[in-house]
Amino acid sequence: MSNPKIAIVIGSTRDARFADKPAQWLLAKAKELCTELDFDLVDLKDFDLPMFNEMASNLYMPSADLAAIKWQEKMAEYDGYIFVTPEYNSSIPASLKNALDQAGKEWVRKPAAVLGYGSVGAARAVEHLRAVAVNLQMVPVRSAVYISGSDFFKVSPLGANAAMSEIEAGILPSLEAMLSDLTWWTKATKTAREA
Template structure:
């Protein structure tokens, strides 16, 4: 059986975003640490999603916007997701919330993990995102990664703008725990979805 495919999704689309640095580091580190998952790095900037303006979620009827359909087709490729997010006013970026709303059936019964960064490690955004994923019928995993406080200012352009290697030792245990959770749930939910698909095809 092939490895579950995981999308590492960059949730911020600001030109001045910091997200590229931790997302790129996570992508390389995940490939190094996890032999039972395959990873892609997915950037919301590449999809030019409009604000959600469909009649309903594609759980109920097909979407009409070509960019939304392109996004849905991409998300359908994956068996789980890691959302890389900052915290904006105690929540996730509007770009990420909109991207979550633009898909529906693609998320169902798949695990979601979160990698947050900011002065408080995006803690409030992480909790809000978990609530959103539950409503989208995803499985939020317990372990998350948070870059916060002095670590954030060591690597952020708002501070010393150092390399991710400077804080790696401190966050690596959280990354390993997150990947372990994600692997268990991705394999479990993929197997269950495959059984349901086989039953429907019979």
């Protein structure tokens, strides 16, 4: 039997985004630390989603926009998600909120974890994302990874732009806890969905 599949979703689409660096680190560490799940990196930039303009969520009626349908089909491949997000004005980027709105049935009864980054570790964005996930019928896991303060400025181009390995010791325990939560909830929800 194959492992459950997890999408690591890059939530920012800005050209100057920092997301790629922590997302690549997360993908490598997740594959190393968690052999019970399979991980893919999914970049919102690859989907060119329009702003949500459907009659309703695809929970209630099929979507018409082909880009939205492509996104839905991609998200349907996964048993859980890790969202990589910055914090913009105390929330998640519009690109991520729009992507979440563009799918509906694909999210239901699947776990969601978060890696946030920024001066306060995207703490407010992570909490907002959890609230959105609940409304989309996802299961937000308790543990998250926050890259904040001096750690953020150490690895960000806004600061020293050091390698992620420079802050790994400080954030690895959070990552291990998040992956443990995600593994348990992915197995539990997948078993329940299949039953």
